[in-house]
Amino acid sequence: ATLVFSFIGYETQEILVSGSKTINVKLKESNNTLNEVVAIGYQKIRKSDVTGAISSVKASEMNLSAPTVGQALVGKVAGVQVSQTSGAPYAGTKIRVRGVGSINASSNPLYVIDGYPSGNNVFINPEDIETIDILKDAASAAIYGSRASGGVVMITTKRGKDGKGRFQYDVQAGVTQLHKKVKLLDASQFIQLMIDGRNNAYKDLVVNAGKPWNDSMFSDNNTARTSNVGNGSSVSIPEDIYDFASQTAKAPAFNTDWQDELYRNAFFQRHNLAFSGGNKDIKYFVSGGYQDQDGIVTNTAMRALNFRSNIEGQVSKKLKVGANISLTQTNNKEVGEGRFSPMMSALLYLPYLPARDANGNPIKYGMSALANQFGYQGLENPVATVNETKVNRLGNRNTYNAYANFEI
Structure with a gap:
Protein backbone atom coordinates (compact mmCIF):
# COMPACT_ATOMS: atom_id res chain seq x y z
CA ALA A 1 0.00 0.00 0.00
CA THR A 2 1.06 3.61 -0.56
CA LEU A 3 0.35 6.54 1.74
CA VAL A 4 0.07 10.01 0.18
CA PHE A 5 0.90 13.08 2.29
CA SER A 6 0.07 16.55 0.97
CA PHE A 7 -0.34 20.07 2.28
CA ILE A 8 -0.86 23.47 0.69
CA GLY A 9 2.51 25.03 -0.17
CA TYR A 10 4.43 21.74 0.07
CA GLU A 11 5.34 19.01 -2.37
CA THR A 12 3.27 15.82 -2.20
CA GLN A 13 5.11 12.80 -0.77
CA GLU A 14 4.17 9.18 -1.54
CA ILE A 15 5.46 6.61 0.96
CA LEU A 16 5.37 2.88 0.24
CA VAL A 17 4.23 0.96 3.33
CA SER A 18 6.14 -2.31 3.70
CA GLY A 19 5.18 -3.56 7.15
CA SER A 20 6.93 -0.82 9.14
CA LYS A 21 4.97 0.48 12.12
CA THR A 22 6.76 3.85 12.22
CA ILE A 23 6.94 6.16 9.22
CA ASN A 24 8.83 9.44 9.22
CA VAL A 25 7.66 11.98 6.65
CA LYS A 26 9.15 15.38 5.90
CA LEU A 27 7.42 17.62 3.37
CA LYS A 28 9.47 19.97 1.23
CA GLU A 29 8.33 23.48 0.41
CA SER A 30 6.98 23.96 -3.11
CA ASN A 31 7.46 27.13 -5.12
CA ASN A 32 5.34 26.06 -8.06
CA THR A 33 2.43 28.34 -7.19
CA LEU A 34 4.77 31.31 -7.02
CA ASN A 35 6.26 30.54 -10.42
CA GLU A 36 2.96 30.90 -12.27
CA VAL A 37 3.03 33.72 -14.81
CA VAL A 38 0.61 36.66 -14.77
CA ALA A 39 0.26 39.65 -17.10
CA ILE A 40 0.66 43.15 -15.64
CA GLY A 41 0.14 45.37 -18.66
CA TYR A 42 3.57 45.67 -20.20
CA GLN A 43 5.10 42.29 -19.38
CA LYS A 44 4.47 38.86 -17.90
CA ILE A 45 6.10 38.06 -14.57
CA ARG A 46 5.97 35.38 -11.91
CA LYS A 47 3.43 35.66 -9.13
CA SER A 48 6.27 35.78 -6.61
CA ASP A 49 7.48 39.04 -8.17
CA VAL A 50 4.09 40.78 -8.24
CA THR A 51 3.78 43.77 -5.92
CA GLY A 52 0.48 45.21 -7.18
CA ALA A 53 -3.15 44.20 -6.74
CA ILE A 54 -3.80 41.59 -9.43
CA SER A 55 -6.35 38.79 -9.69
CA SER A 56 -5.98 35.96 -12.19
CA VAL A 57 -8.55 33.49 -13.43
CA LYS A 58 -7.74 30.50 -15.61
CA ALA A 59 -10.12 29.05 -18.17
CA SER A 60 -10.55 25.94 -16.03
CA GLU A 61 -11.78 28.12 -13.15
CA MET A 62 -14.40 30.03 -15.12
CA ASN A 63 -18.00 29.10 -15.76
CA LEU A 64 -17.61 28.31 -19.45
CA SER A 65 -21.30 27.53 -19.82
CA ALA A 66 -22.03 31.25 -19.46
CA PRO A 67 -22.79 33.05 -22.74
CA THR A 68 -20.49 36.03 -22.10
CA VAL A 69 -17.11 36.67 -20.52
CA GLY A 70 -18.61 38.86 -17.82
CA GLN A 71 -21.07 36.20 -16.70
CA ALA A 72 -18.27 33.62 -16.69
CA LEU A 73 -16.46 35.76 -14.08
CA VAL A 74 -19.37 35.93 -11.63
CA GLY A 75 -18.14 34.86 -8.20
CA LYS A 76 -14.64 34.03 -9.45
CA VAL A 77 -12.72 37.20 -8.56
CA ALA A 78 -12.65 38.72 -5.08
CA GLY A 79 -13.38 42.43 -4.93
CA VAL A 80 -14.76 42.62 -8.48
CA GLN A 81 -18.46 43.33 -9.01
CA VAL A 82 -20.05 41.68 -12.04
CA SER A 83 -23.68 42.30 -12.92
CA GLN A 84 -25.82 41.86 -16.02
CA THR A 85 -27.39 45.04 -17.41
CA SER A 86 -30.71 43.22 -17.97
CA GLY A 87 -32.13 39.73 -18.19
CA ALA A 88 -32.16 39.64 -22.00
CA PRO A 89 -29.94 37.00 -23.66
CA TYR A 90 -28.18 39.74 -25.64
CA ALA A 91 -27.60 41.99 -22.63
CA GLY A 92 -24.08 43.00 -21.73
CA THR A 93 -22.39 42.83 -18.36
CA LYS A 94 -21.15 45.58 -16.10
CA ILE A 95 -17.83 45.02 -14.35
CA ARG A 96 -16.64 47.26 -11.53
CA VAL A 97 -13.03 46.75 -10.50
CA ARG A 98 -12.69 49.82 -8.29
CA GLY A 99 -16.32 50.59 -7.66
CA VAL A 100 -17.86 53.88 -8.78
CA GLY A 101 -15.23 56.62 -8.54
CA SER A 102 -16.97 59.48 -10.34
CA ILE A 103 -20.45 60.80 -11.02
CA ASN A 104 -19.64 62.05 -14.51
CA ALA A 105 -16.70 59.92 -15.69
CA SER A 106 -17.06 56.29 -16.67
CA SER A 107 -16.28 53.62 -14.08
CA ASN A 108 -15.89 50.89 -16.70
CA PRO A 109 -12.56 49.08 -16.79
CA LEU A 110 -10.32 49.04 -19.83
CA TYR A 111 -10.45 45.75 -21.72
CA VAL A 112 -7.20 44.53 -23.27
CA ILE A 113 -7.31 41.45 -25.50
CA ASP A 114 -3.96 39.88 -26.35
CA GLY A 115 -2.19 43.14 -25.58
CA TYR A 116 -4.48 45.41 -27.59
CA PRO A 117 -7.04 47.73 -25.93
CA SER A 118 -10.64 47.02 -26.88
CA GLY A 119 -13.99 48.73 -26.43
CA ASN A 120 -16.33 48.14 -23.51
CA ASN A 121 -18.73 46.05 -25.59
CA VAL A 122 -16.57 42.93 -25.53
CA PHE A 123 -17.95 39.80 -27.12
CA ILE A 124 -15.48 36.94 -27.12
CA ASN A 125 -16.12 33.23 -27.06
CA PRO A 126 -15.38 32.01 -23.50
CA GLU A 127 -13.99 28.80 -25.01
CA ASP A 128 -11.17 30.84 -26.63
CA ILE A 129 -9.91 32.30 -23.34
CA GLU A 130 -6.72 31.06 -21.72
CA THR A 131 -6.53 33.43 -18.73
CA ILE A 132 -8.01 36.67 -17.46
CA ASP A 133 -5.87 39.01 -15.35
CA ILE A 134 -7.57 41.92 -13.60
CA LEU A 135 -5.31 44.85 -12.65
CA LYS A 136 -6.86 46.63 -9.71
CA ASP A 137 -4.28 49.15 -8.48
CA ALA A 138 -2.93 52.26 -10.20
CA ALA A 139 0.65 51.00 -10.38
CA SER A 140 -0.21 47.87 -12.36
CA ALA A 141 -2.41 49.76 -14.83
CA ALA A 142 -0.24 52.88 -15.12
CA ILE A 143 0.96 52.07 -18.64
CA TYR A 144 -2.58 52.59 -20.00
CA GLY A 145 -2.98 56.05 -18.48
CA SER A 146 -6.36 57.63 -17.77
CA ARG A 147 -8.19 54.97 -19.80
CA ALA A 148 -7.46 52.54 -16.98
CA SER A 149 -8.97 54.70 -14.22
CA GLY A 150 -11.56 51.97 -13.65
CA GLY A 151 -9.01 49.15 -13.67
CA VAL A 152 -7.91 46.83 -16.47
CA VAL A 153 -9.31 43.48 -17.57
CA MET A 154 -6.61 41.68 -19.55
CA ILE A 155 -7.81 38.73 -21.63
CA THR A 156 -5.29 36.30 -23.07
CA THR A 157 -6.65 33.93 -25.69
CA LYS A 158 -5.42 30.41 -26.32
CA ARG A 159 -2.29 29.71 -28.33
CA ALA A 187 -59.51 38.14 -12.82
CA SER A 188 -62.26 37.72 -10.18
CA GLN A 189 -60.17 39.28 -7.43
CA PHE A 190 -59.14 42.19 -9.64
CA ILE A 191 -62.73 42.86 -10.74
CA GLN A 192 -63.98 42.94 -7.15
CA LEU A 193 -61.14 45.25 -6.14
CA MET A 194 -61.90 47.60 -9.01
CA ILE A 195 -65.64 47.67 -8.27
CA ASP A 196 -65.04 48.43 -4.59
CA GLY A 197 -62.54 51.14 -5.45
CA ARG A 198 -64.74 52.87 -8.04
CA ASN A 199 -67.86 52.70 -5.84
CA ASN A 200 -66.00 54.10 -2.83
CA ALA A 201 -64.53 56.87 -4.98
CA TYR A 202 -68.02 57.71 -6.28
CA LYS A 203 -69.44 57.88 -2.76
CA ASP A 204 -66.59 60.07 -1.48
CA LEU A 205 -66.91 62.54 -4.37
CA VAL A 206 -70.67 62.84 -3.90
CA VAL A 207 -70.37 63.39 -0.13
CA ASN A 208 -67.49 65.84 -0.49
CA ALA A 209 -69.58 67.85 -2.95
CA GLY A 210 -72.24 68.27 -0.25
CA LYS A 211 -74.82 66.18 -2.05
CA PRO A 212 -77.08 63.61 -0.35
CA TRP A 213 -75.98 59.98 -0.53
CA ASN A 214 -77.58 56.58 -0.07
CA ASP A 215 -76.26 53.15 -1.02
CA SER A 216 -78.85 52.71 -3.77
CA MET A 217 -76.71 55.15 -5.76
CA PHE A 218 -74.18 52.33 -6.26
CA SER A 219 -76.63 51.26 -8.99
CA ASP A 220 -76.14 54.54 -10.89
CA ASN A 221 -74.89 53.88 -14.38
CA ASN A 222 -71.74 55.51 -15.72
CA THR A 223 -73.64 58.39 -17.33
CA ALA A 224 -75.31 59.30 -14.02
CA ARG A 225 -72.04 58.98 -12.13
CA THR A 226 -70.25 61.31 -14.52
CA SER A 227 -73.12 63.80 -14.33
CA ASN A 228 -73.06 63.80 -10.50
CA VAL A 229 -69.32 64.17 -9.90
CA GLY A 230 -67.87 65.18 -13.28
CA ASN A 231 -64.93 62.77 -13.01
CA GLY A 232 -66.04 59.83 -15.09
CA SER A 233 -62.70 58.02 -15.44
CA SER A 234 -62.35 57.58 -11.67
CA VAL A 235 -65.89 56.34 -10.93
CA SER A 236 -66.98 54.52 -14.10
CA ILE A 237 -67.09 50.72 -14.14
CA PRO A 238 -67.14 48.63 -17.35
CA GLU A 239 -70.58 47.13 -17.94
CA ASP A 240 -69.12 43.71 -18.76
CA ILE A 241 -67.79 43.24 -15.21
CA TYR A 242 -70.49 44.96 -13.06
CA ASP A 243 -74.24 44.43 -12.76
CA PHE A 244 -75.44 47.90 -11.78
CA ALA A 245 -78.96 46.75 -10.87
CA SER A 246 -77.88 44.10 -8.35
CA GLN A 247 -74.62 45.89 -7.44
CA THR A 248 -72.65 42.66 -7.91
CA ALA A 249 -69.66 41.60 -9.95
CA LYS A 250 -70.14 39.57 -13.08
CA ALA A 251 -68.17 36.39 -13.62
CA PRO A 252 -65.17 37.17 -15.86
CA ALA A 253 -65.19 35.62 -19.32
CA PHE A 254 -61.40 35.32 -19.22
Missing part, protein backbone atom coordinates in the same frame (compact mmCIF):
# COMPACT_ATOMS: atom_id res chain seq x y z
CA GLY A 160 -1.01 26.67 -30.14
CA LYS A 161 1.34 24.32 -28.32
CA ASP A 162 4.06 21.96 -29.46
CA GLY A 163 2.69 18.70 -30.79
CA LYS A 164 0.60 17.24 -33.54
CA GLY A 165 -2.48 19.05 -34.75
CA ARG A 166 -5.41 18.40 -32.42
CA PHE A 167 -9.12 18.87 -33.03
CA GLN A 168 -11.43 19.64 -30.11
CA TYR A 169 -15.21 19.86 -30.38
CA ASP A 170 -17.38 21.09 -27.51
CA VAL A 171 -21.15 21.29 -27.40
CA GLN A 172 -23.43 22.63 -24.69
CA ALA A 173 -27.21 22.67 -24.55
CA GLY A 174 -29.81 23.42 -21.94
CA VAL A 175 -33.01 25.17 -20.96
CA THR A 176 -33.53 28.43 -19.09
CA GLN A 177 -36.79 29.37 -17.43
CA LEU A 178 -38.33 32.09 -15.32
CA HIS A 179 -37.20 31.54 -11.75
CA LYS A 180 -40.22 33.05 -10.03
CA LYS A 181 -43.42 34.79 -11.09
CA VAL A 182 -44.79 37.89 -9.38
CA LYS A 183 -47.95 36.99 -7.46
CA LEU A 184 -50.90 38.99 -8.79
CA LEU A 185 -54.68 39.03 -8.42
CA ASP A 186 -56.67 36.76 -10.70
CA ASN A 255 -58.79 34.83 -16.53
CA THR A 256 -55.50 35.62 -18.26
CA ASP A 257 -52.16 35.15 -16.55
CA TRP A 258 -50.09 37.54 -18.63
CA GLN A 259 -46.82 36.24 -17.23
CA ASP A 260 -47.66 32.75 -18.51
CA GLU A 261 -48.57 34.26 -21.88
CA LEU A 262 -45.33 36.24 -22.17
CA TYR A 263 -42.67 33.95 -20.73
CA ARG A 264 -41.52 30.56 -21.98
CA ASN A 265 -38.90 27.88 -21.44
CA ALA A 266 -35.98 28.97 -23.59
CA PHE A 267 -33.47 26.60 -25.19
CA PHE A 268 -29.84 27.37 -25.80
CA GLN A 269 -27.03 25.59 -27.57
CA ARG A 270 -23.38 26.36 -28.20
CA HIS A 271 -20.95 24.59 -30.51
CA ASN A 272 -17.22 25.18 -30.67
CA LEU A 273 -14.61 23.54 -32.92
CA ALA A 274 -10.91 24.24 -32.40
CA PHE A 275 -7.74 23.06 -34.12
CA SER A 276 -4.35 23.69 -32.54
CA GLY A 277 -0.80 22.46 -32.65
CA GLY A 278 2.71 23.50 -33.55
CA ASN A 279 6.42 22.88 -33.45
CA LYS A 280 9.51 24.89 -32.63
CA ASP A 281 9.04 27.10 -35.71
CA ILE A 282 5.32 27.78 -35.77
CA LYS A 283 2.33 27.47 -33.44
CA TYR A 284 -1.30 27.86 -34.40
CA PHE A 285 -4.74 27.96 -32.83
CA VAL A 286 -7.88 28.22 -34.96
CA SER A 287 -11.42 28.05 -33.62
CA GLY A 288 -14.97 28.64 -34.76
CA GLY A 289 -18.13 28.77 -32.70
CA TYR A 290 -21.88 29.14 -32.97
CA GLN A 291 -24.20 30.17 -30.15
CA ASP A 292 -28.00 30.10 -30.28
CA GLN A 293 -29.80 31.32 -27.18
CA ASP A 294 -33.52 32.04 -26.94
CA GLY A 295 -34.79 34.46 -24.34
CA ILE A 296 -37.45 33.57 -21.81
CA VAL A 297 -39.50 36.45 -23.24
CA THR A 298 -41.28 35.28 -26.38
CA ASN A 299 -39.61 36.31 -29.65
CA THR A 300 -36.30 37.34 -28.09
CA ALA A 301 -33.05 35.60 -28.97
CA MET A 302 -29.34 35.99 -29.52
CA ARG A 303 -27.39 34.29 -32.30
CA ALA A 304 -23.63 34.58 -32.61
CA LEU A 305 -20.98 33.28 -34.99
CA ASN A 306 -17.33 33.71 -34.15
CA PHE A 307 -13.97 32.83 -35.65
CA ARG A 308 -10.50 33.24 -34.17
CA SER A 309 -7.03 32.52 -35.50
CA ASN A 310 -3.80 32.96 -33.51
CA ILE A 311 -0.60 32.14 -35.39
CA GLU A 312 2.92 32.64 -34.09
CA GLY A 313 6.19 31.90 -35.90
CA GLN A 314 9.82 31.81 -34.77
CA VAL A 315 11.69 33.41 -37.69
CA SER A 316 15.10 33.28 -36.01
CA LYS A 317 16.58 32.89 -32.56
CA LYS A 318 15.81 36.53 -31.80
CA LEU A 319 12.83 37.35 -34.02
CA LYS A 320 9.28 36.14 -33.40
CA VAL A 321 6.26 37.27 -35.41
CA GLY A 322 2.57 36.59 -35.06
CA ALA A 323 -0.92 37.57 -36.16
CA ASN A 324 -4.33 37.43 -34.48
CA ILE A 325 -7.66 37.55 -36.28
CA SER A 326 -11.04 37.70 -34.58
CA LEU A 327 -14.39 37.82 -36.41
CA THR A 328 -17.74 37.97 -34.63
CA GLN A 329 -21.23 38.35 -36.04
CA THR A 330 -24.30 38.72 -33.82
CA ASN A 331 -28.00 38.75 -34.65
CA ASN A 332 -30.31 39.76 -31.80
CA LYS A 333 -34.10 39.73 -31.65
CA GLU A 334 -34.94 42.39 -29.09
CA VAL A 335 -37.91 44.00 -27.35
CA GLY A 336 -38.33 47.36 -25.70
CA GLU A 337 -37.31 47.84 -22.10
CA GLY A 338 -38.27 50.26 -19.36
CA ARG A 339 -41.66 51.77 -18.55
CA PHE A 340 -43.58 50.45 -21.58
CA SER A 341 -41.80 47.14 -21.98
CA PRO A 342 -43.85 43.94 -22.40
CA MET A 343 -42.42 42.73 -19.09
CA MET A 344 -43.99 45.71 -17.31
CA SER A 345 -47.24 45.30 -19.26
CA ALA A 346 -47.47 41.68 -18.10
CA LEU A 347 -47.68 42.97 -14.52
CA LEU A 348 -50.16 45.80 -15.18
CA TYR A 349 -52.44 44.50 -17.92
CA LEU A 350 -56.04 43.67 -17.01
CA PRO A 351 -56.41 39.95 -16.19
CA TYR A 352 -60.04 39.81 -17.37
CA LEU A 353 -59.08 40.71 -20.95
CA PRO A 354 -58.26 37.95 -23.46
CA ALA A 355 -54.78 37.57 -24.93
CA ARG A 356 -55.92 36.31 -28.35
CA ASP A 357 -58.96 36.40 -30.60
CA ALA A 358 -60.92 33.39 -31.86
CA ASN A 359 -58.33 32.81 -34.59
CA GLY A 360 -55.46 32.72 -32.12
CA ASN A 361 -54.05 36.12 -33.08
CA PRO A 362 -52.91 38.49 -30.32
CA ILE A 363 -55.50 41.22 -29.69
CA LYS A 364 -54.23 44.75 -30.25
CA TYR A 365 -55.32 47.84 -28.34
CA GLY A 366 -57.49 45.88 -25.89
CA MET A 367 -56.64 47.96 -22.82
CA SER A 368 -55.55 51.19 -24.49
CA ALA A 369 -58.97 51.47 -26.20
CA LEU A 370 -60.57 51.68 -22.74
CA ALA A 371 -57.94 54.00 -21.25
CA ASN A 372 -59.77 57.34 -21.56
CA GLN A 373 -63.21 56.11 -20.50
CA PHE A 374 -62.16 54.09 -17.47
CA GLY A 375 -58.86 55.70 -16.49
CA TYR A 376 -56.69 52.75 -17.44
CA GLN A 377 -53.06 53.12 -18.32
CA GLY A 378 -52.39 53.21 -22.05
CA LEU A 379 -50.66 49.84 -22.17
CA GLU A 380 -50.54 47.39 -25.04
CA ASN A 381 -51.19 43.67 -24.94
CA PRO A 382 -47.68 42.30 -24.12
CA VAL A 383 -48.26 39.27 -26.34
CA ALA A 384 -49.16 41.52 -29.27
CA THR A 385 -46.18 43.74 -28.52
CA VAL A 386 -43.59 40.97 -28.76
CA ASN A 387 -45.23 39.53 -31.88
CA GLU A 388 -45.74 42.80 -33.76
CA THR A 389 -42.56 44.62 -32.78
CA LYS A 390 -39.64 43.65 -34.99
CA VAL A 391 -36.30 44.78 -33.59
CA ASN A 392 -33.36 42.96 -35.14
CA ARG A 393 -29.91 44.22 -34.25
CA LEU A 394 -27.07 42.97 -36.42
CA GLY A 395 -23.50 43.39 -35.28
CA ASN A 396 -20.09 42.72 -36.79
CA ARG A 397 -16.91 43.01 -34.75
CA ASN A 398 -13.67 42.28 -36.55
CA THR A 399 -10.18 42.60 -35.09
CA TYR A 400 -6.91 42.15 -36.94
CA ASN A 401 -3.48 42.70 -35.44
CA ALA A 402 0.08 41.62 -36.05
CA TYR A 403 3.20 41.88 -33.94
CA ALA A 404 6.92 41.20 -33.96
CA ASN A 405 9.25 40.63 -31.00
CA PHE A 406 12.99 41.06 -31.38
CA GLU A 407 15.31 40.22 -28.51
CA ILE A 408 18.25 42.57 -28.18
